[in-house]
Amino acid sequence: MDSEMDMLKERTEVIIRFNEADPLGIVWHGHYLRYFEDGREAFGKKYGISYMDFYHRGFAVPVVSVHCDYKKPLRFGGSIIVEASHVNTAAAKLLFEYKIFDAKDKSLVATGSSVQVFVDIKTFELHLTNPAFFETWKQKWKLA
Amino acid sequence: MDSEMDMLKERTEVIIRFNEADPLGIVWHGHYLRYFEDGREAFGKKYGISYMDFYHRGFAVPVVSVHCDYKKPLRFGGSIIVEASHVNTAAAKLLFEYKIFDAKDKSLVATGSSVQVFVDIKTFELHLTNPAFFETWKQKWKLA
Amino acid sequence: MDSEMDMLKERTEVIIRFNEADPLGIVWHGHYLRYFEDGREAFGKKYGISYMDFYHRGFAVPVVSVHCDYKKPLRFGGSIIVEASHVNTAAAKLLFEYKIFDAKDKSLVATGSSVQVFVDIKTFELHLTNPAFFETWKQKWKLA
Amino acid sequence: MDSEMDMLKERTEVIIRFNEADPLGIVWHGHYLRYFEDGREAFGKKYGISYMDFYHRGFAVPVVSVHCDYKKPLRFGGSIIVEASHVNTAAAKLLFEYKIFDAKDKSLVATGSSVQVFVDIKTFELHLTNPAFFETWKQKWKLA
Numbered sequence A, B, C, D: 001m002d003s004e005m006d007m008l009k010e011r012t013e014v015i016i017r018f019n020e021a022d023p024l025g026i027v028w029h030g031h032y033l034r035y036f037e038d039g040r041e042a043f044g045k046k047y048g049i050s051y052m053d054f055y056h057r058g059f060a061v062p063v064v065s066v067h068c069d070y071k072k073p074l075r076f077g078g079s080i081i082v083e084a085s086h087v088n089t090a091a092a093k094l095l096f097e098y099k100i101f102d103a104k105d106k107s108l109v110a111t112g113s114s115v116q117v118f119v120d121i122k123t124f125e126l127h128l129t130n131p132a133f134f135e136t137w138k139q140k141w142k143l144a
Helices: A031-047 A051-055 A132-140 B031-047 B051-055 B132-140 C031-047 C051-055 C132-140 D031-047 D051-055 D132-140
Strands: A009-015 A063-070 A079-087 A093-102 A108-117 B009-015 B063-070 B079-087 B093-102 B108-117 C009-015 C063-070 C079-087 C093-102 C108-117 D009-015 D063-070 D079-087 D093-102 D108-117
Touching (some): A031 A051, B009 B031, B031 B051, C009 C031, D031 D063
Antiparallel strands (some): C063 C108
16 A cells, blocks of 8 residues: 555545535535545546546446544535545555545544445446556556 | 316325434425425335336336425424325326325425326337326226 | 526536436436525525525525426436526515526526525524515615 | 344335436445434334434434445345344444345345444533433343
8 A cells, every 4th residue: 555645636625515414503424425425536537537437448336335434523504625545455446535624624524435346337247357447547657 | 187086196104314404403495306206106106107117118207397385394303294196187297296294283394296208218218198008007097 | 577688697517426317327306406506506605695695694595486397318427507597576585597508518408496485594484574685685786 | 242142123124216226226325324324213213212312302413433335236126124233332322233135135235333422412512421311221221
């Protein structure tokens, strides 16, 4: 694995909708998986491995594991910065780590991680090796 | 159109989740379309014209128009009764009217309606006449 | 009512998430109310009457009526332009009309409208006249 | 911790909506947190520690950590059984483990866990000891 300094990462801002917060004024914990996904997609668009980049090559990349630790309550009326970092691995998997910050005071709101695998878009069969285009991608970024 | 007394209808209970209410304690207005859909599906299961009944015969029934009037705020911590009524029509369309009641005091929370059309599930081409199985269904219920 | 040319309006882009589309590849019709809301909020931020602008002055502006006509199926993998236009009215209400366009080919995907009222944020009591700050707002834009 | 045999648990059925599945026909991974919550609430209603039971005593029980492992793709057109099991702990926390089964073939679809803490509903201050009523609850079930 890379040192954190070397990890490819991207940050994106997400606006918190009023109705994403519950009667206590706190964002429902399930929404964070969507924020993670928005962060992952922003990363994918920057580096060329978005969901659609895989899709157009015949691959789906379903999430097979996800984790989130909530550090402080997130309230409505503001926005967040989602940071998605690619974690390099020898396995045929896509690993990401996430940090969510309050856009205003830059405090850490949540951390998390996800694991995705490569499956054939038609058969949903698991690929035990990296798709060729992803291998090329890794070489380009000196990750393979 | 039938008199309201003769309309086919079905009622189903839906539990309001805590997080479907916003910081004011009020359910977000967009959730009501899901409640309508739950009511429509309960109707479909009772009468044999659920989404999957159409799907298995090669049809999708996309919503092409929807309307909702909100009569009083819906709060968390309870449940609602969704009543879906089929509105008969000569056109190749599925019309439904909805009423949402507070399960506790039976007060009227919202009313609404939707229009669906029949399209081929593969080509998404519009059908200008009723699918045969839907025509049979209408005859069975003396609607054709 | 203003002529359409004179209406205050704002356009905002919304990215369609892969998982907002269903197994037929079509965006679920309920999501459009969220797109409308995103458009209304973009309008509110531009012109100073966002949800939070009302909230900070003690008002909620719940939607009491909404309508949507779906003109063509919206597919995943792209984005849309939501146009929200303020419709002037003498009544103590907020009226908006919406148009959703495919961002790529500019085709019209959906149209709709909503009605909001002014209620006290604590008592949820209906205000039968415009809040003072909204009246000022209307004068500023020559709508009163 | 209890042996698994002794754990308090409850099972509830959840219908998968057509639009909860994506263009590949697979349920979006984020929905599982809602299924977990539905399972947790079914448990809470059976055993008297639902979200509202805490709420009415002045406590919120926010999720501070959640984990989910996805074992096989979940498709539309069916329903699932969500099993929520209470995991006893000496700490002032609510721990749950979850299993999601396909309602048809009883195969395991996903497993997961969550951690909740007790906070004052008004100040959102963390309680470092169990609320009295929860302590009584634990004694009733021979967990304290």
